[in-house]
Amino acid sequence: MKLCMIGTGYVGLVSGVLFSDLGNDVICVDNNNKKITNLNNGKIPIYEPGLEELVKKNYQNRRLKFSTNLKESVSNSDIVFICVGTPTKKNTNAADLTQVFNVAKQIGTSISKFKIVITKSTVPVTTGDQIEKIISKKKSKKSFSVVSNPEFLREGEAIKDFLYPDRIVVGTDNIKSNKILKNLYSPLISKGAKYINTSRRAAELIKYASNAFLATKITFINEIANLCEKTNINIEDISIGMGLDKRIGSRFLRAGPAYGGSCFPKDTKAITTTADKLKIDLSLIKSVIKSNDNRSLLLLRRVSEILKNKVRNKKICFLGVTFKANTDDMRDSSSTFMIPALVRKGAKIKYYDPTGKKERFNKIKNVSFASSIKSAMFDADLIIIHTEWNDFKSLNFKSLIKKKNFIVYDMRNIYVPSKMKKANIKYFGVGR
């Protein structure tokens, strides 16, 4: 099939590349000229394990193309996927749908023959209805069908998640569109992915409800971790003990920093805003948002306690600053809150991240990037393991750090406390 992905970001690029790898002709469109020029020159704009090889392979065999020309790309395709951003609207908690509606308007003027227009972007319930309205101002409803097909991939695991999804959700009551999409996804269905067809609105809500539930699960275990810290219980025991119950499940039950990233923070806010508009109070999700906001403050207080309230002039090393491992995504990472807050308290921060220097820290005084783990750690008073990269999982702290009385604050509970004690290292974890 001929597919057009509009928005060549984490979702558009990954799904575009993988659809091409499955044998479709795919054109990925973006209005960021630099991104498209780079991609046409083999430069990948994001860090996602395994992506570069797949982009190169499918670009070389000409099944994958990149363009800034939306009109031509839409016109030459059978299926158009909207994969643009839906960030939080400034000064509100609502999803900003400007990018989605702009694209819908452009699609309206670019349709020549029948097209399926799919929202892969995460959009509030009834956005599909609005997209349909926008396009129908330019084209007859017979010449297009608007479908919701939310994306569930996780950054860092995106390729595996796309190829082996737990489920594929397609929201449409158009029989023809459903048949075409089932056919498009048949290589994944034959490998075991469950395909479900729902109403368009249900598909939109499934995505938000899923993200809100996962955010709730993380927040739940983070709160239980606080209780463990006061009662001398190891949160890992609780996670295992709870997770073995099949009704609960072990995933997303690991205590750590506040959840961040490009999805949970904005999606939890957006779903409560949608509900407020409909006079429904999603009080549970609201309290999750509040608890998560408090979490970074709480961990900051913990840092102060660990340093016996003497943060000024302390050298603090952050290992990993992205919101999780195996991605370069900094959106809403808890480090973006914690690092500036520690600087304000007089700390001097050095950070190392496997995905390199981060622009947002460039202008903050007393924050510097170290190009290796060793140079980040060697003169530190406190090492904060913020992200769970494999690179940080078997460090020989004593040989890497010059100071004798350094402290390790392991926000991901990577290390075993008893082993650290044996090695005579001052060590703190989360919830234990």
Ligand SMILES: NC(=O)c1ccc[n+]([C@@H]2O[C@H](COP(=O)([O-])OP(=O)(O)OC[C@H]3O[C@@H](n4cnc5c(N)ncnc54)[C@H](O)[C@@H]3O)[C@@H](O)[C@H]2O)c1
């Ligand atoms: N990142 C994830 O892990 C993930 C997972 C599932 C769902 N989602 C959802 O998918 C959507 C996209 O997320 P993302 O992380 O890929 O965003 P992103 O910011 O990485 O990519 C969006 C891209 O759209 C482009 N764009 C914006 N307006 C455009 C226009 N008019 N024409 C062409 N291109 C345009 C931007 O330049 C950008 O490259 C969001 O709604 C998000 O919530 C994201």
